[in-house]
Amino acid sequence: MAQQRFSNRCPAVKRLMKEAQELREPTEQYCAFPLEDNLFEWHFTLRGPSGSEYEGGVYHGRITFPPEYPMKPPSIMLLTPTGRFKVAMNICLSISGHHPETWQPSWSIRTVLLAIMGFMPTHGGGAIGSLDYTPEERKVLAKKSMDWQCPVCKVKNKDILPLETSKEKSEETKKEAAILVAKVQLKKQKDEEESRLKSVAQTVGAEHPALVNGNPGVISAAASNNAATSPTSSSTTSSIPSSSSTTTPISSTSPLPTSQSSSLPSSQSSFPSVNPPVIHRRPVAASTQPGAAAPAARATQAPARPQQQGSNRVFSFILMVVISLAIVLLIMRRLYITYEYKFDTEL
Known part of the structure; x- marks a missing residue:
């Protein structure tokens, strides 16, 4: 198959070519390489973690990368039966495409391989692409995995990785994978807690929007008082001062004496009272000052605030x-x- 040409200006191509150079030599624990005709599709092979039901097994899988890699995570699937992941199905891990919110651009293909090895001994918990086989069934699958052959690579699993010569390297890889999984899970818990706090804050803001808008008591009291006085004050501004017309001064040349209160038209006297008793009880001299009706109107609203x-x-x-x-x-x-x-x- 002829190798497909890709633009070297693409950040994803640069990153994948760099990682292909770093992983060109397989290790005893894992290896990964791109296909000849598609740089965005890789096949990988890894050993089962030591000390688990996968020990002695060799597993093959596929990784597909989006054009936005490494800003977006890849999709991962296992092709060899493991008893932990479904075959030929994108699995749900914190480092896979199912969780872009937990992915970090600094992670590489080697990080993905270590994460797969670290997540294999863990419980699936009903995640997408997970299985809950018994340890005995997984041990049987581990033995059969050695002779499994990829239809694309045309090589058996046992012939892909070098022979394991040192248990120390296996333990180091296992420990590194466990540390990586712990960090990934800790980051996932942190992101979940932050999202939970944001949802609580949004819920409180939706139920009590006045708490976000400064002084809700003053605003709501003013709105309710204006709503209570506005129907009458608009119709009596020509003869009776009210709380909504506090900026209109009373004329000093023609004060309203108390003896003329009975001469008001019947249409005006039938309205509900809008502070007229307070105005008529004041002395005539007090009404000559501009805005004299405003303190009385505020006095009637002050107790509610x-x-x-x-x-x-x-x-x-x-x-x-x-x-x-x-x-x-x-x-x-x-x-x-x-x-x-x-x-x-x-x-």
């Missing part, structure tokens, strides 16, 4: 305490996971 502000402050305080406790619990849990991970690594 402290109550609403007080209830909002109590609710805000309780919400801040709950969020602070949640953050403290998450930090303590993170520290516990970190120390537990360090303790397991040292062991």
